[in-house]
Amino acid sequence: MKRVSLLIMIMFLGIGLMVGFVRISVAAEPIVIGVPTALKQPESIDSFRSAELAVEEINAKGGVLVGGVKRSFKIISLDTAEERPGIPIHDILAGVEKLVLEKKPHAIVVGAYRSESFLAQMDMIAKYKLPYLETISLTGSFEERMQKDPEKYRNIFRICLNVPTSILYYTELLKFLNKEFGFNRILFTVQDILAFQQTAQAVQKWCKENGWEVVGYDAYPTGSSDFSTTLAKAKGLKAQIIFPIYYTAESSILLKQARSARTPAILVGYVGPATQENAWGVFEGQVEGLVNLCYSIGQIPVKTVPKSGEYNKAYGKKWGEDLRRKLVGHGPASGYDAVYILADAIRRAGTLDGNSIVSALEKTDINGAIGRIRFNKNHQVVYGLDPKEAAVGCLFQWKKPGTRVPVFPLPIAEGKIDLPSYIK
Amino acid sequence: MIPTILINGLVNSVVLVLIAIGFSLTFGISGVANFAHGAFYLLSGYTAWMLFRFLGLPYPLVILISVVTVGALGAIMYWVVLLRIRGIILSEVVATFAIGVAILEFFKWMGFHTYEFSLPVFIKGSMEIAGLFLDYQRIAIVFIGLALLLFLWFFVHYTKLGLALRGIAQDEFTAMSLGIDSDWTAMISLALGSALVAVAAISILPLGIIAPSVGYDVLLTALAVAIVGGLESTIGIVVGSLILGYSQVIVASYYTPLWMTVVYLVAIVGVLVIKPSGLFGKSKELEERV
Numbered sequence: 001m002k003r004v005s006l007l008i009m010i011m012f013l014g015i016g017l018m019v020g021f022v023r024i025s026v027a028a029e030p031i032v033i034g035v036p037t038a039l040k041q042p043e044s045i046d047s048f049r050s051a052e053l054a055v056e057e058i059n060a061k062g063g064v065l066v067g068g069v070k071r072s073f074k075i076i077s078l079d080t081a082e083e084r085p086g087i088p089i090h091d092i093l094a095g096v097e098k099l100v101l102e103k104k105p106h107a108i109v110v111g112a113y114r115s116e117s118f119l120a121q122m123d124m125i126a127k128y129k130l131p132y133l134e135t136i137s138l139t140g141s142f143e144e145r146m147q148k149d150p151e152k153y154r155n156i157f158r159i160c161l162n163v164p165t166s167i168l169y170y171t172e173l174l175k176f177l178n179k180e181f182g183f184n185r186i187l188f189t190v191q192d193i194l195a196f197q198q199t200a201q202a203v204q205k206w207c208k209e210n211g212w213e214v215v216g217y218d219a220y221p222t223g224s225s226d227f228s229t230t231l232a233k234a235k236g237l238k239a240q241i242i243f244p245i246y247y248t249a250e251s252s253i254l255l256k257q258a259r260s261a262r263t264p265a266i267l268v269g270y271v272g273p274a275t276q277e278n279a280w281g282v283f284e285g286q287v288e289g290l291v292n293l294c295y296s297i298g299q300i301p302v303k304t305v306p307k308s309g310e311y312n313k314a315y316g317k318k319w320g321e322d323l324r325r326k327l328v329g330h331g332p333a334s335g336y337d338a339v340y341i342l343a344d345a346i347r348r349a350g351t352l353d354g355n356s357i358v359s360a361l362e363k364t365d366i367n368g369a370i371g372r373i374r375f376n377k378n379h380q381v382v383y384g385l386d387p388k389e390a391a392v393g394c395l396f397q398w399k400k401p402g403t404r405v406p407v408f409p410l411p412i413a414e415g416k417i418d419l420p421s422y423i424k
Numbered sequence: 425m426i427p428t429i430l431i432n433g434l435v436n437s438v439v440l441v442l443i444a445i446g447f448s449l450t451f452g453i454s455g456v457a458n459f460a461h462g463a464f465y466l467l468s469g470y471t472a473w474m475l476f477r478f479l480g481l482p483y484p485l486v487i488l489i490s491v492v493t494v495g496a497l498g499a500i501m502y503w504v505v506l507l508r509i510r511g512i513i514l515s516e517v518v519a520t521f522a523i524g525v526a527i528l529e530f531f532k533w534m535g536f537h538t539y540e541f542s543l544p545v546f547i548k549g550s551m552e553i554a555g556l557f558l559d560y561q562r563i564a565i566v567f568i569g570l571a572l573l574l575f576l577w578f579f580v581h582y583t584k585l586g587l588a589l590r591g592i593a594q595d596e597f598t599a600m601s602l603g604i605d606s607d608w609t610a611m612i613s614l615a616l617g618s619a620l621v622a623v624a625a626i627s628i629l630p631l632g633i634i635a636p637s638v639g640y641d642v643l644l645t646a647l648a649v650a651i652v653g654g655l656e657s658t659i660g661i662v663v664g665s666l667i668l669g670y671s672q673v674i675v676a677s678y679y680t681p682l683w684m685t686v687v688y689l690v691a692i693v694g695v696l697v698i699k700p701s702g703l704f705g706k707s708k709e710l711e712e713r714v
Contacts, residue, residue, distance in 0.1 A: 232428040233677065236425055282540055283539075
């Protein structure tokens with residue numbers, strides 16, 4: 001009898017040890033997140049660093065609960081170098097596909113840098129049914145494709161602000177400027193890329209339909225560094241607003257030239273280099289008065305969304321104050337929240353099966369650094385004007401002595417738009 | 425609009441002269457088409473930036489060191505690489521192009537392409553000319569361009585070295601028979617061409633930022649101006665610069681800035697078809713040579 005009891009005890013002990021061993025083995029395998037993007041570009045590298053920050057935070061809390069087992073995240077990056085105009089799309093696709101096949105990520109975050117690359121990757125990624133959370137490309141063509149074939153692209157989601165919302169922000173701001181200051185003459189100057197052209201043309205159309213006079217529309221190739229003809233045009237045709245949309249480092253020259261040429265027009269739009277906190281010092285105050293779009297909060301902390309401030313502070317703690325002050329206005333906070341969105345979806349799905357994660361992603365409803373995060377039927381995070389209801393971008397104005405003051409949307413505004421001193 | 429076009433066109437043309445003059449000089453004397461021209465332009469900008477930012481040297485000293493350094497690098501490039509393949513035109517082009525791309529890609533790999541890479545202007549501020557506010561840096565560029573052309577004219581007409589360079593450019597074998605060392609003058613021409621592009625960089629880069637893409641643009645600009653004006657002619661460089669400079673400003677003002685680069689490409693193809701040696705080029709036309 002004693003011998004039987006002993007045998008039964010040993011048996012249960014053995015089974016317990018086996019289960020424990022299996023559980024340890026399973027728990028040791030991390031959840032792999034792939035980040036294939038243009039790692040030399042500020043938007044991408046800041047997004048990647050933000051994703052790494054989120055991974056570190058989640059892992060520090062024990063990881064993600066997957067069907068009762070905690071697993072850590074592991075991030076793998078690939079520099080697609082797609083910021084170079086000469087890099088063919090098929091080379092980018094080959095690189096991303098290699099990452100998918102060799103490293104076998106459970107999901108991809110951040111994603112393509114160029115809209116053209118993103119649209120091409122959509123077809124390739126759809127083949128692998130891999131959850132893909134895009135945080136940089138703005139193109140409106142993403143949602144058009146989702147509408148046309150939702151089943152094919154079911155696994156693809158976009159976290160960052162989209163073109164229609166940026167248009168909403170710009171047009172609402174123009175309404176305000178018209179009401180407050182009587183402005184109605186505008187000149188557009190646009191970097192010649194798909195998303196920016198779509199945005200500018202839509203805003204131009206709105207202007208024409210709403211009684212504005214569009215005095216000019218100048219598109220420049222990526223990398224252009226001389227805007228003197230456009231500024232001369234703005235002055236000659238008495239533009240009251242110059243509407244730039246650029247992300248390149250060279251676009252900062254527009255600000256320098258505008259001040260040198262004493263162009264008496266307020267700049268309202270998106271100048272990538274001038275979204276960064278250190279821009280006032282770098283440009284020696286020449287950004288004063290610029291009303292610039294930050295594509296999501298977080299890069300700019302806003303008081304009404306505490307998580308945006310927490311993210312901003314944590315980024316500085318991990319990567320240093322210098323890099324925090326250089327955070328660009330598009331991508332980083334979305335990259336950070338993308339990891340949390342994924343973690344939440346995996347936890348709710350209880351599995352690492354791609355289809356299950358996708359179903360869980362569709363039902364996302366969490367609060368992140370960018371505001372309230374939910375997806376619409378086209379898998380686009382819903383952006384709006386109130387962070388309690390949607391994710392938000394932020395139009396801010398540079399004011400003396402060198403601060404970025406959020407001015408729109410009103411629920412997050414911390415000041416009003418002032419006309420800069422160089423405009424009479 | 426007309427005064428704006430006239431003034432902006434002039435500034436743009438002088439910028440093109442500054443960029444192209446070194447390239448043309450090098451080719452005219454040594455026969456070497458230096459495809460590392462854009463890379464040397466950028467190199468001088470980054471050198472000045474590093475000297476100014478990290479060593480805190482006075483700016484005039486920074487300019488001097490940058491110009492001398494890049495000039496020396498041009499000489500070294502000739503002595504180490506080009507001397508061995510002199511006369512093999514394709515090899516010279518490939519070698520200089522490879523060196524140029526290596527330099528530009530190195531800076532790109534180092535991450536030297538944010539807006540923090542910029543040089544200070546010589547004098548801050550602007551002044552009004554015919555209703556247009558022109559910053560002092562652009563006015564300085566016009567004066568530097570004119571001064572450089574005067575200096576070059578004086579150098580090649582009244583100095584021993586300059587006369588030797590002219591001799592080699594006119595007839596290499598006769599100059600050699602008079603004791604002028606061809607390799608030595610070729611090296612000097614590379615050094616001088618590189619130093620001139622460094623002067624261009626120091627003058628023009630404060631208007632914008634230092635970015636690797638600028639190196640490729642500078643090479644395209646120098647080629648376009650040299651082909652339009654004529655590779656071995658200084659007058660050709662000036663006329664070519666005026667034609668291209670004003671064309672760009674007119675196209676940008678009346679059509680779209682997207683076509684500004686197209687102006688170069690159309691000019692290159694057009695001139696090559698109509699007059700391959702360029703407007704003031706000294707190379708004989710194919711029919712004459714045959």
